[in-house]
Amino acid sequence: MNGSSQIANILGAENVKTDMESLAAHAIAGKTPSEVVSPSSAAEVVEIVRHTASTKRAIVVCGARTKLSMGLAPSRYDVAVDMSRMNRVVAYDPGDLTLSVEPGIKLAALSRTLAEHGQMLPLGVPFSAHTTIGGTIASGVDAPQRQLYGTARDFLLGAEFVTGDGVLAKSGGRVVKNVTGYDLHKLLIGSLGTLGVITKLNFKTFPFPTNVRGFIARFRSYESAFDMRDRIARSPLLPMTLDIFSPGVARLFESAAGAGAAREAMPQGILSNDEWALTTGYSGNDSSLARYESELRKVAAECGAASVTIAHETLPAAWARKREFIPIALASSPATTILKIGVLPSKLKLVLNAVGGAGEKHQVPGVAMVRGVGVLYIALLPPDAGDESKQRVAKCVSEIQAAATQLGGHATVPWCPDAWKPTLNIWGAENPDWAEMRKVKNAFDPGAILSPGRFVGGM
Amino acid sequence: MDSPLLRDLKSLVGADAVLHRPEDLLLYEYDGSVETARPTCVVFPTTTEQVVHLMRLAKKYDTPIVGRGAGTGLSGGALARKGGIVVVFSKMNRILELDVENQRAVVEPGVVNSDLSAAVAHAGLHFAPDPSSQKACTIGGNVAENSGGPHTLAYGVTTNHVLALQLVLPSGELVRVGSSAVDAPGYDLTGLLVGSEGTLALVTEVTVKLTRIPECVKTLLAIFDTIDDSMETVADITARGITPAACEMLDGWTLRAVEDYVHAGFPRDCAAVLLLEVDGPREAAEQHAAEVADICKTHNAREVRVAKDSRERDLLWKGRKNAFGAVGRISSSYYVQDGVIPRTKLPATLRQIDMIGKKYGFQIGNIFHAGDGNLHPLILFDQRDADQFRRVLAASDEIIQFCIDQGGSITGEHGVGMEKDRLMPLLFSEAELEVMARMRNAFNPTGLLNPEKIFPSKKGCGEIHSAPLAAPARPQA
Numbered sequence: 001m002n003g004s005s006q007i008a009n010i011l012g013a014e015n016v017k018t019d020m021e022s023l024a025a026h027a028i029a030g031k032t033p034s035e036v037v038s039p040s041s042a043a044e045v046v047e048i049v050r051h052t053a054s055t056k057r058a059i060v061v062c063g064a065r066t067k068l069s070m071g072l073a074p075s076r077y078d079v080a081v082d083m084s085r086m087n088r089v090v091a092y093d094p095g096d097l098t099l100s101v102e103p104g105i106k107l108a109a110l111s112r113t114l115a116e117h118g119q120m121l122p123l124g125v126p127f128s129a130h131t132t133i134g135g136t137i138a139s140g141v142d143a144p145q146r147q148l149y150g151t152a153r154d155f156l157l158g159a160e161f162v163t164g165d166g167v168l169a170k171s172g173g174r175v176v177k178n179v180t181g182y183d184l185h186k187l188l189i190g191s192l193g194t195l196g197v198i199t200k201l202n203f204k205t206f207p208f209p210t211n212v213r214g215f216i217a218r219f220r221s222y223e224s225a226f227d228m229r230d231r232i233a234r235s236p237l238l239p240m241t242l243d244i245f246s247p248g249v250a251r252l253f254e255s256a257a258g259a260g261a262a263r264e265a266m267p268q269g270i271l272s273n274d275e276w277a278l279t280t281g282y283s284g285n286d287s288s289l290a291r292y293e294s295e296l297r298k299v300a301a302e303c304g305a306a307s308v309t310i311a312h313e314t315l316p317a318a319w320a321r322k323r324e325f326i327p328i329a330l331a332s333s334p335a336t337t338i339l340k341i342g343v344l345p346s347k348l349k350l351v352l353n354a355v356g357g358a359g360e361k362h363q364v365p366g367v368a369m370v371r372g373v374g375v376l377y378i379a380l381l382p383p384d385a386g387d388e389s390k391q392r393v394a395k396c397v398s399e400i401q402a403a404a405t406q407l408g409g410h411a412t413v414p415w416c417p418d419a420w421k422p423t424l425n426i427w428g429a430e431n432p433d434w435a436e437m438r439k440v441k442n443a444f445d446p447g448a449i450l451s452p453g454r455f456v457g458g459m
Numbered sequence: 460m461d462s463p464l465l466r467d468l469k470s471l472v473g474a475d476a477v478l479h480r481p482e483d484l485l486l487y488e489y490d491g492s493v494e495t496a497r498p499t500c501v502v503f504p505t506t507t508e509q510v511v512h513l514m515r516l517a518k519k520y521d522t523p524i525v526g527r528g529a530g531t532g533l534s535g536g537a538l539a540r541k542g543g544i545v546v547v548f549s550k551m552n553r554i555l556e557l558d559v560e561n562q563r564a565v566v567e568p569g570v571v572n573s574d575l576s577a578a579v580a581h582a583g584l585h586f587a588p589d590p591s592s593q594k595a596c597t598i599g600g601n602v603a604e605n606s607g608g609p610h611t612l613a614y615g616v617t618t619n620h621v622l623a624l625q626l627v628l629p630s631g632e633l634v635r636v637g638s639s640a641v642d643a644p645g646y647d648l649t650g651l652l653v654g655s656e657g658t659l660a661l662v663t664e665v666t667v668k669l670t671r672i673p674e675c676v677k678t679l680l681a682i683f684d685t686i687d688d689s690m691e692t693v694a695d696i697t698a699r700g701i702t703p704a705a706c707e708m709l710d711g712w713t714l715r716a717v718e719d720y721v722h723a724g725f726p727r728d729c730a731a732v733l734l735l736e737v738d739g740p741r742e743a744a745e746q747h748a749a750e751v752a753d754i755c756k757t758h759n760a761r762e763v764r765v766a767k768d769s770r771e772r773d774l775l776w777k778g779r780k781n782a783f784g785a786v787g788r789i790s791s792s793y794y795v796q797d798g799v800i801p802r803t804k805l806p807a808t809l810r811q812i813d814m815i816g817k818k819y820g821f822q823i824g825n826i827f828h829a830g831d832g833n834l835h836p837l838i839l840f841d842q843r844d845a846d847q848f849r850r851v852l853a854a855s856d857e858i859i860q861f862c863i864d865q866g867g868s869i870t871g872e873h874g875v876g877m878e879k880d881r882l883m884p885l886l887f888s889e890a891e892l893e894v895m896a897r898m899r900n901a902f903n904p905t906g907l908l909n910p911e912k913i914f915p916s917k918k919g920c921g922e923i924h925s926a927p928l929a930a931p932a933r934p935q936a
């Protein structure tokens with residue numbers, strides 16, 4: 001009896017798909033699974049993993065399939081485990097600001113549930129119309145709100161997951177303060193499904209900010225924009241978001257790709273095609289808003305801003321595009337290659353110098369989104385996916401990666417054409433702690449059946 | 460004649476940095492908990508290199524090895540449960556790097572928590588986690604226990620402020636995990652290590668985030684005639700989405716003990732007070748202070764005092780931070796619990812604690828981090844009375860069971876250590892504990908590093924808890 005009929009006995013035949021169309025829809029980098037299975041409970045996930053492990057086949061877990069191309073291509077791929085049927089809110093206690101959900105719930109639906117109680121998760125992540133909460137956590141994508149709220153590791157309270165040998169495990173809990181046992185759930189964030197199949201996630205929720213405004217200052221040079229970032233960091237102000245956009249982002253946001261992110265057209269006068277723009281969002285009562293406005297105006301003027309705009313940052317068209325920078329960039333070139341760089345904020349300028357130098361030298365056009373906390377997204381936008389473009393991008397990426405490493409940071413390539421992955425150093429420079437990561441991987445997935453090969457060092 | 464181990468230790472760190480005579484070891488049998496365990500010897504390394512060699516010696520002599528900071532921990536985490544070498548980091552107390560521009564610091568594990576904040580105050584920065592023992596406890600200890608404190612309600616606990624670690628693994632290897640730049644690629648090993656209670660590695664360097672000192676701080680004291688009203692207030696503040704920087708509760712009995720000790724002007728005739736703090740940019744702090752005061756009054760607060768200046772503020776906090784010491788003046792011993800509950804369950808839980816105290820005939824003082832539902836009931840007892848000690852544990856277990864039944868947890872900030880390992884099965888199945896133990900076995904396969912912590916021993920409960928030679932009550936939280 002083959003694997004699929006055994007799993008069908010557990011899940012019901014309608015939840016195991018082997019038709020060509022379903023399989024093709026779950027392909028990753030040309031690899032197609034032999035079945036797509038859709039569990040409805042943690043117990044079913046345990047059964048799936050045990051059966052798959054016993055037949056030494058490999059699993060890739062998916063939700064809305066918006067970020068399956070992140071990381072290296074899986075070295076083996078037999079079963080797609082589609083979590084979209086596990087989409088319940090397990091527990092939500094608005095009075096306590098805690099939430100427990102299954103991974104397959106769409107972030108958009110979850111956000112609506114939270115909004116009914118005036119609450120939110122600070123996860124303005126890309127692909128937000130389709131992405132699931134499980135995919136958001138497993139991919140580790142970040143959001144502009146990290147400026148104030150931090151990242152998922154700061155508000156994920158606990159998780160339940162199934163290990164690669166089919167054991168249902170958990171860590172943390174549903175209370176906001178807890179040191180009982182190891183924080184295994186932190187390991188799942190950004191792990192690309194290589195450690196376990198997430199079956200439940202517990203979060204701290206936050207009150208939805210009211211009276212939100214956005215401040216945009218445009219500069220002729222990024223040095224001035226970073227100067228303003230530094231001054232805000234030294235001030236008493238606590239903005240929710242702080243991102244800097246390169247010239248050229250305006251064109252992207254106004255393009256057809258940008259229109260995919262929001263129904264409304266990109267408003268004029270927010271970004272400009274030949275200037276750098278610092279955009280920052282904040283909220284509060286009238287006196288707080290007035291304070292932010294006057295101080296930001298003053299700082300912008302001191303830093304030599306060419307012009308400033310004050311807007312409702314909730315202005316859906318602008319906010320949606322800022323959140324969807326990555327998908328917009330991906331749709332803007334047949335071979336978009338996105339670098340994610342982490343550096344100390346004081347090194348941002350030097351990294352951008354290197355990026356600019358490499359782009360010019362190898363004639364690769366690109367745009368940048370820079371988070372104030374010290375993260376740069378560099379979208380390289382070659383005109384085509386041809387061999388020459390590939391060679392140019394490869395040289396450009398490797399020079400940028402070398403510069404980031406030399407500046408004490410790190411640079412990965414979360415998105416690029418599948419065919420280019422063997423040419424690029426997707427995870428950046430090897431770090432000695434990868435050996436320790438391998439111990440973690442082996443402990444949770446001893447048979448290496450969970451997304452094998454996708455993670456750092458081909459884990 | 461020194462044993463071969465002692466000879467090797469002395470030649471490594473010098474004879475004066477090794478303690479082994481019984482009278483010298485006495486101090487290191489204790490931490491801030493009621494547990495005791497005697498090490499074979501105590502060493503004081505001064506360099507990472509020495510720590511590497513210490514780990515290798517532990518391996519060579521097949522002897523347990525346990526890290527220790529200031530010994531203020533409240534769960535026996537720094538005690539040598541199986542004997543062996545206790546490595547005290549108090550001499551590795553240098554601040555290696557201050558990067559004001561990027562709000563980072565690199566410190567050795569023995570740096571005292573409040574010393575780091577003092578060192579960066581001139582730049583308007585501080586290290587946000589502020590355990591009540593912050594004048595004594597070390598950053599290394601904070602990392603091991605993932606320590607909290609009153610202001611972690613808004614600012615997060617230790618793990619939210621640690622970016623990278625240098626580790627000496629039980630194998631003797633030296634490795635760095637994490638990065639001072641955010642979002643290091645790969646698994647979040649820093650997140651795994653913080654709060655692992657010294658069972659995975661010895662930490663020899665810590666890279667932390669520094670936080671800007673808020674522009675404006677408003678400290679309020681709300682006085683209540685019933686405990687229920689105070690707890691309803693906390694639930695309401697939470698439900699309305701206001702996150703104070705701190706939200707501490709002291710019940711009337713504890714408050715009287717505190718007032719007798721610190722003379723801060725606390726009312727002696729109330730049932731409970733809330734010590735509330737809001738901060739941020741001036742406009743936001745003032746708005747939140749007004750909102751919080753309103754909520755207190757809605758729930759029948761008799762009076763809401765607002766500290767007029769930093770002197771008044773310090774006095775209010777002196778009361779809170781010295782509360783354990785104040786109780787120590789009254790009772791020869793007390794047992795501190797650290798359970799956590801969802802904040803909506805605060806009123807019911809306080810009623811239950813009161814009932815349990817009456818049932819077992821103990822005075823229970825309540826002083827805790829109400830804002831995050833982290834309870835610290837203090838059960839007063841006489842440590843010389845074995846029967847009392849047994850009943851204290853029974854009362855304490857009943858409180859913990861109630862916390863779990865409410866959807867809570869057994870420890871919010873003190874750690875599992877050797878005190879609560881036997882309670883772990885109340886929260887985790889055998890299979891879940893087995894998966895957790897895989898992490899320990901991956902990093903610490905021989906189990907020589909801090910043995911018999913966190914994970915329940917297979918022995919019966921009676922054997923595990925030490926005899927009532929409990930630690931004297933000391934001012935800690």
